[in-house]
Amino acid sequence: MGNFVVIGTQWGDEGKGKIVDLLAEFADYVVRFQGGNNAGHTMVVNGEQFISHLVPSGIIQNKVCFIGNGLVVDPEVLVSEINYLISKGVKVTPDHLRISEKAQVIMPYHKSLDHAREARKGDMKIGTTGRGIGPCYEDKASRVGIRFLELLNPERFAETVRTVLHEKNFQLKNYFGVDEVDPESVIKEYMGYADILAPYIADTSVEIMMGIMAGKNVLFEGAQGTHLDIDHGTYPFVTSSSCVSGNACCGSGVGPKDITGVIGIVKAYTTRVGAGPFPTELLDETGDYIQEKGAEFGATTGRRRRCGWLDMVILNNAGRLNGLTGIVITKMDVLGGLETLKICTGYEYNGKIMETFPADLDVLAQCKPIYEEHPGWEEDISKITRFKDLPLNAKRYVQRVEELSRVPVDIVSVGPGREETIVINNPFA
Ligand code: GDP
Ligand code: IMO
Ligand code: MG
Numbered sequence: 001m002g003n004f005v006v007i008g009t010q011w012g013d014e015g016k017g018k019i020v021d022l023l024a025e026f027a028d029y030v031v032r033f034q035g036g037n038n039a040g041h042t043m044v045v046n047g048e049q050f051i052s053h054l055v056p057s058g059i060i061q062n063k064v065c066f067i068g069n070g071l072v073v074d075p076e077v078l079v080s081e082i083n084y085l086i087s088k089g090v091k092v093t094p095d096h097l098r099i100s101e102k103a104q105v106i107m108p109y110h111k112s113l114d115h116a117r118e119a120r121k122g123d124m125k126i127g128t129t130g131r132g133i134g135p136c137y138e139d140k141a142s143r144v145g146i147r148f149l150e151l152l153n154p155e156r157f158a159e160t161v162r163t164v165l166h167e168k169n170f171q172l173k174n175y176f177g178v179d180e181v182d183p184e185s186v187i188k189e190y191m192g193y194a195d196i197l198a199p200y201i202a203d204t205s206v207e208i209m210m211g212i213m214a215g216k217n218v219l220f221e222g223a224q225g226t227h228l229d230i231d232h233g234t235y236p237f238v239t240s241s242s243c244v245s246g247n248a249c250c251g252s253g254v255g256p257k258d259i260t261g262v263i264g265i266v267k268a269y270t271t272r273v274g275a276g277p278f279p280t281e282l283l284d285e286t287g288d289y290i291q292e293k294g295a296e297f298g299a300t301t302g303r304r305r306r307c308g309w310l311d312m313v314i315l316n317n318a319g320r321l322n323g324l325t326g327i328v329i330t331k332m333d334v335l336g337g338l339e340t341l342k343i344c345t346g347y348e349y350n351g352k353i354m355e356t357f358p359a360d361l362d363v364l365a366q367c368k369p370i371y372e373e374h375p376g377w378e379e380d381i382s383k384i385t386r387f388k389d390l391p392l393n394a395k396r397y398v399q400r401v402e403e404l405s406r407v408p409v410d411i412v413s414v415g416p417g418r419e420e421t422i423v424i425n426n427p428f429a
Helices: 016-026 057-061 075-087 108-124 133-142 154-175 183-200 204-213 285-293 312-322 361-366 392-405
Strands: 004-008 029-032 041-045 048-052 064-067 097-100 218-221 261-267 270-272 306-308 326-330 340-349 352-354 368-375 409-413 421-423
Touching: 004 016, 004 312, 016 041, 016 057, 016 218, 016 261, 016 326, 016 409, 029 057, 029 204, 041 057, 048 057, 048 075, 057 218, 064 204, 075 183, 097 183, 097 204, 108 133, 108 154, 154 183, 204 218, 261 312, 285 306, 312 340, 312 392, 326 392, 340 392, 368 392, 392 409
Parallel strands: 004 218, 004 261, 029 064, 029 218, 064 097, 261 326, 326 409
Antiparallel strands: 041 048, 270 306, 340 352, 340 368, 409 421
């Protein structure tokens, strides 16, 4: 038992939602600590699919879920997600969902600016999700952001919106040449969300800590992935929050001494949505095979995900940055049917071998992956629930990842369903 952080080791969409849902059975609290509705986490329970963008994936297991101070939250999306979950029979009440009073509120002008900036960048665009994430984090850092706390204070909220919009509207109209945002209609709309969300808003840092002191187990649910991290990712092709495990503390208001372990989610191959370098990307029929078999379309934007081989330079970078204590390999079933599998063990750059991930994207763009080859397997492994029953070559692939990463593999996922899972070691046990 203890408190575990689940994070993505690659560029997001590793299957964090599925694993958080699975492990939530053993937790009391599930806490999101960064990002916003740029995330799309998928859970499949008894054949029924649930996608969450803001509400922690533990909600399906009827756990107490927290939206931490580190998030940027679009209240319109949150309200519709609560309604969506309720319509699917999930219990979402202020007893099950708590929102930090310090979480930042995504405003309509954040979304307008996100779209306008991307349009202006043309070919150089980042390929953001267009949800206003970057502009909202910018305002937080510039100290002109609006927190949930302000939503509860109508006068202060209205005053801030009017003041901030002086500058934002000038920029929207005169620099980007797009529509201005009317402050009065925004104030009215957002006061409607405030009425609905008020009972959920709390000092979540205190509530989580009271739970920990009472012996509750906490699962911290990361969004995005290590290589989309604002500091450590492929900057500027990253998101605007810190996605590494250390931010579980800052983004939820919990100290590091209360973290027991860090579980890194590793897709058995690599995917990426949006622009930016991707050394092991497959632009051939093998890439198409993985994309189709893995149904690699974004859960948030529906965009086709770029696919490539597993990259150990990336995984080892994530191992160090997050202090991984365990790994979960997901989507192993997708690799079935490929005669030969490749794992990238290093990069060749300027005739030299590089085993660490470069910060300079010009260097990264010139890195050539060095591959080792492994024989694949033909069998459908999606019904296998014990490691020893996997085909020999699948076992060897898992063991090789463990050897190369020097982190134990705790779980292997062989299908989207909760039960399509091989648990080797339950971290909560
Ligand atoms: P997240 O953002 O990390 O939570 O991942 P997403 O939900 O965006 O993308 C992962 C996709 O893979 C979802 O459609 C999951 O239902 C699916 N998935 C998760 N684990 C497995 C697995 O082991 N096998 C297969 N075939 N699909 C999986
Ligand atoms: P989950 O939690 C994959 C990517 C976008 C874009 C970049 C910046 O489902 O793994 P943003 O809208 O955040 O400013 O976009 O980050 N991105 C993700 N890619 N999975 C995600 O979340 C992502 N969230 C953001 O595609 O390249
Ligand atoms: Mg996703």
